[in-house]
Amino acid sequence: MxxxxxxxxxxxxxxxxxxxxxxxxxxxxxxxxILVREFAIGFGPKLFSYKKGETRYTLRLLPIGGFVRMAGEDPEIVQVSPGQTVALQLDRSGVVSHLYLDQLDLRSNVVIGEVRQLDLERELHVSLDVDGEAIRYPVHPQALMVTKGRETQIAPLDxxxxxxxxxxxxxxxxxxxxxxxxxxxxxxxxxxxxxxIPQQIKLDSVSAGSPAEQAGLKAGDIIKEINDVEIGADSGKIVTEIQKSADRSMRWIIERGGEQRQVQMTPMLKDGALIVGIRMDSINRKATxxxxxxxxxxxxxxxxxxxxxxxxxxxxxxxxxxxxxxxxxxxxxxxxxxxxxxxxxxxxxxxxxxxxxxxxxxxxxxxxxxxxxxxxxxxxxxxxxxxxxxxxxxxxxxxxxxxxxxxxxxxxxxxxxxx
Incomplete structure (x- = not known):
């Protein structure tokens, strides 16, 4: 559960x-x-999204990984071509801060014209034909292209x-x-x-009807020896000795209440492996x-x-x-x-x-x-x-x-x- x-x-x-x-x-x-466009946890549809600085942080539906989307790794989705009519929003120094690609009539305080030349990677400029006059505008390195209500920051080559x-x-x-x-x-x-740091191996639990239960082992018993092999803190020795004891009795020496006892048991085969029906734990001291x-x-x-x-x-x-x-x-x-x-x-x-x-x-x-x-x-x-x-x-x-x-x-x- x-x-x-x-x-x-x-x-x-x-x-x-x-x-x-x-x-x-x-x-x-x-x-x-590098311009990091998105930091995503999960794949598929977005469940939660917010933008801070240049990066959008998203939580997505399928929790099978995540990704960081960097500019230039894949072809950019938003494209602007010569001959296309756009609207430019300028900052106080006359530099383009926003390029609007749709709903141009709804934009205010913008320059609308037909694109003659455009370079958003190297020289960062756009030339527009505005009422028959060619005007060249510098573009800010962090300018935003806006279309269908989505903002995409341009990615200069560097x-x-x-x-x-x-x-x-x-x-x-x-x-x-x-x-x-x-x-x-x-x-x-x-x-x-x-x-x-393990010092001794003890039993955490004993399965009902198992060889260990039939031999009288109980939770809390400390395993000292198996077939004359001193166990110490090495649970691997227990597994090894069990696997070596197909169809033959094993001699265990355990400690219970400060006294040592000897028991006999024979492992049983289950799902292709020899088991005695115990779950092990250890007695530990603090590690340096x-x-x-x-x-x-x-x-x-x-x-x-x-x-x-x-x-x-x-x-x-x-x-x-x-x-x-x-x-x-x-x-x-x-x-x-x-x-x-x-x-x-x-x-x-x-x-x-x-x-x-x-x-x-x-x-x-x-x-x-x-x-x-x-x-x-x-x-x-x-x-x-x-x-x-x-x-x-x-x-x-x-x-x-x-x-x-x-x-x-x-x-x-x-x-x-x-x-």
């Missing part, structure tokens, strides 16, 4: 992961002088994404995943301080700062290895469709970790942030990794790829990603229906 507290935690987790990723793109794009150096553009792209890596480390560090940093780094390294192992299984085809999960499955798993407690939810959020950063660096069209590949090719080649061709590659990649997303989401729904 999804409690209100869990829902709030899950929504907050996704909001922070996506927002920080996009903020990385946004911050370094702004530092490079404010466009493509005008910046390869290094500046690469940094603006790479900064998104980097923010996720930094967030993952911070979350792992917080989880380490909350969880502490150095131990916290070391533990957070170890968590980063271990989680990264597992992520790449999952990618390898997908590439080699060594997986089932049920192994893949979309947004619904991620929410389900998030709810499970939220049920375990805040420290587990924080650690899971760190893993998800790390996964988001790594996944975005894959050289898949529409992802940050693919855009970095194009920039690397440009650096070696000495000139950029045709922007229209690159945009087409990213568009096709995005469409394919959406198809995959729909497929795994459909599979998630089937799994829910089947229970």
């Amino acid at each position: 999804f409690s209100l507290q869990n829902v709030i935690q899950i929504v907050l987790m996704f909001f922070v992961l996506v927002t920080l990723h996009e903020w990385g793109h946004y911050y370094f794009a702004k530092r490079a002088g 404010r466009q994404f493509g005008s910046k150096t390869v290094g500046q553009r690469a940094l603006a792209i790479f900064a998104g995943p980097v923010m996720n890596f930094l967030l993952a480390f911070v979350l792992f560090l917080i989880a380490m301080f909350m969880h502490g 700062f150095g131990e916290g940093v070391t533990g957070a780094w170890d968590s980063m390294v271990g989680t990264t290895k597992n992520i790449f192992l999952g990618f390898k299984m997908i590439v080699t085809g060594n997986f089932k469709l049920d192994d893949l999960g979309g947004p619904i499955r991620i929410v389900e798993v998030s709810n499970e970790f939220a049920d375990l407690g805040l420290k587990y939810m924080i650690a899971f959020s760190g893993s998800l942030s790390l996964y988001l950063g790594i996944f975005n660096l894959l050289p898949i069209p529409a992802l940050d990794g693919s855009r970095l590949v194009f920039l690397g090719y440009e650096a070696v080649r000495g000139r950029p790829v045709d922007p229209q061709r690159e945009s087409m590659v990213h568009f096709i990649g995005f469409a394919l990603l959406m198809l995959v997303m729909l497929a795994v989401t459909y599979n998630d729904i089937l799994r829910l229906v089947k229970g």
Whole structure:
């Protein structure tokens, strides 16, 4: 069940992961002088929108990511051509501040004429034929074009994404995943301080009817040895010993109430794995700062290895469709970790942030990794790829990603229906 507290935690987790990723793109794009038109969380129809400075901030319907729209990345939607009749609004110094493209008769305090020449990227001027007289007007670098009630700020060449150096553009792209890596480390560090350093493994719960219950194990028991192997704080040893004990009895030494006891049990096979029916916890002490940093780094390294192992299984085809999960499955798993407690939810959020950063660096069209590949090719080649061709590659990649997303989401729904 999804409690209100869990829902709030899950929504907050996704909001922070996506927002920080996009903020990385946004911050370094702004530092490079690029005009950022929109900072969006989600895709699809807008739910909420407001504009501050040059950037419009939007919250969209589908919570499956976000984007930062920079000037020059895609062809500009608003176009003005010679021969078109427009209205110009001038500031006190005679510089164009607004270019109106429709409803010209309703505009007041404007100059109306037919466009003879127009340059909104380099020289920033517009020449109008006003009552048979050609008049040239300078255009402000932040002038607005207005049509159908929408304002679009012009983007001089030096404010466009493509005008910046390869290094500046690469940094603006790479900064998104980097923010996720930094967030993952911070979350792992917080989880380490909350969880502490394990000293001993104890039982959190024992499943009814399981071999562990039949052997007399109870929640709170401390596991000292299994088959003469000292356990200490390493829960992995318990798993290893269980998997080595198919069809044979295991000897456990546990501590309960300060006294040690010996029990015998034989694992049972369930869903292709040997289990004894226990859920483990640990007895911990507070971590020092150095131990916290070391533990957070170890968590980063271990989680990264597992992520790449999952990618390898997908590439080699060594997986089932049920192994893949979309947004619904991620929410389900998030709810499970939220049920375990805040420290587990924080650690899971760190893993998800790390996964988001790594996944975005894959050289898949529409992802940050693919855009970095194009920039690397440009650096070696000495000139950029045709922007229209690159945009087409990213568009096709995005469409394919959406198809995959729909497929795994459909599979998630089937799994829910089947229970």
